[in-house]
């Protein structure tokens with residue numbers, strides 16, 4: 001879990017900064033998914049488990065949102081994702 005943004009802005013070009021922010025955001029969302037799913041598995045309270053799993057699902061939507069906007073600006077990433085998805089489909 002991040003408590004501060006792990007980007008060294010002195011080493012990142014202005015052109016790449018938003019892409020790095022999106023990648024860090026995706027990592028944070030994936031980390032949140034893991035955390036909520038782990039907590040859901042730890043609790044014996046069914047109501048709490050349902051809430052945690054619902055929030056984990058929302059985090060997956062957030063991750064998808066960041067991945068979508070990243071693919072809009074990082075065309076190489078879009079090509080890799082599309083090529084891999086097509087290869088997996090065979």
Ligand SMILES: [Fe+2]
Nearest residue numbers: 029032059062
């Ligand atoms: Fe989120």
